Amino acid sequence: MRLRWTVSLLPMMMMMMVLLNEVWMLPAPGTVSMESVNMRHTLRWRPPQASCGTSILYHVQFQGEFELTVQNGRWVDAHECQRIRHTHCDLTSDLGSDSDYNLQVRAQCGSELSAWTELSRPFNRRDTVLTVPEMNVSAVGGALQVSFDKLPHMAVVNVTVWKKGDELQAVVYRMPAEQKMLHVAALQEGVVYCVRAQTILQPQLQSSSTDPHCLSLTGPGAVWKRATTVTVTVIIMAGLLFAVFWSISHCHPDACQTYFHKEPLPDSLRQTDLDIQIQKSHQEAELCERITMVQSIDSERQASKADAGLMSLLEDRSSELPFTVEFVV
CATH class of the missing domain: 2.60.40.10 (Immunoglobulins)
Structure with missing residues (x-):
């Protein structure tokens, strides 16, 4: 009897395998894993090893304890993880209880659908990793x-x-x-x-x-104390600068010489007194020349010659240096 049932089931199983191969033409995603840190649950998977003329889309479903026991194993579509292009999905809002969840994902290329790939073991959010705050x-x-x-x-x-x-x-x-x-x-x-x-x-x-x-820990008065200190310091510095400038502008000459003493120059920079003597040239030494002229009654001809010589001498000396001429009669 058992052998008869086994023989009758073999053709049915072979037929189902053929139908599955015809329906699931697209390979299923691989390596489905869950990453949960600080109660943020992210499902990740690897894309199928297949070529697709368009972008491959993915669908994610979950099944909790309520769906498994009360709803006879019903799977629920993750609302934010339907027909998505990236290979990860945030399931934080879907996994809202401390129960165990089964998770699965499949790929779609055009009208072709792949088989579902399930998470290797159920996930519970209590398995999340808490980092240091x-x-x-x-x-x-x-x-x-x-x-x-x-x-x-x-x-x-x-x-x-x-x-x-x-x-x-x-x-x-x-x-x-x-x-x-x-x-x-x-x-x-x-x-x-x-x-x-x-x-x-x-x-x-x-x-x-x-x-x-x-x-x-600083006290409540530390803020106003610091501000007061800065203000007083600024006022004092401004007063000192004003006093210095006022003293310089109103300083009496005698008092200024007392407070602002002028240092003498060093010997190396002091100018020595030099006796400068200017040698006079021969022409400059003869600035004045005394000419004595004696006119004789008897020799008028000589006097006229002397006058002509005097005029010649005056013309020659006028181009050189000034001189003084005395006429003695």
């Missing part, structure tokens, strides 16, 4: 302000604050991830405080703690 600490007045970036949804952050050197007296503050900022007030002025933080989703799902961040 990104923390910023600043002192505001007499308080500490602790802020965070990119915290996981529905997580809780434990913030531990203590005085430096007294960690046994630390205080732990619990802050929901939606708050993103913690204000720690009523702290002592001038004391160094240290802070560290840790992300917690569940008692068994926690991140590593941040490195301690220590800083000195």
Whole structure:
């Protein structure tokens, strides 16, 4: 009887295999994996090894515990992951419970569809990896302000604050991830405080703690004290400069000589006294020439000759140097 059923099922199985080969002409995607960090769930896969005249499109489905048990194994299309071109899909909003999820993806080229490729094992969001939170600490007045970036949804952050050197007296503050900022007030002025933080989703799902961040806490009056100090310094410097310029502009000559003494020049730069003697030329030494003329009554002819000679002499000397002529009668 069993042999008869086996023989009758073989043709049916062979027929189904032929039909499947005819329907699934496009190879299925390979290596489907899930990457989950800080409650962000991303499904990734490798494209099929096939050529396609157009872009290959992908479809993603999931199946949770409710679909598996209550809806008789129904698969649900991921709303943001239908007919997409890239080989990854964000399923954070679809995987909204702590149950196990089955995931599958298939390719499409034109009108051809590939077979579904399933994730090797069910995924649970409790398997996510929590990284160290990104923390910023600043002192505001007499308080500490602790802020965070990119915290996981529905997580809780434990913030531990203590005085430096007294960690046994630390205080732990619990802050929901939606708050993103913690204000720690009523702290002592001038004391160094240290802070560290840790992300917690569940008692068994926690991140590593941040490195301690220590800083000195300034009091509420530190801001106005600093501004007052700067203002007073500027006023004093302006007064000193004004006094110096006023003293220079109104300085009496005698007082200025007392305060601003002029240093004598060194001997090497001092000009020595030189006796400069100008040698007079022979012509310049004869600036004046005394000429005595005696006129005789008896020799008028000689007098006329003397007058002619005098006029000749005057013409010759006028082109050279000035001279003085005395006529003695």
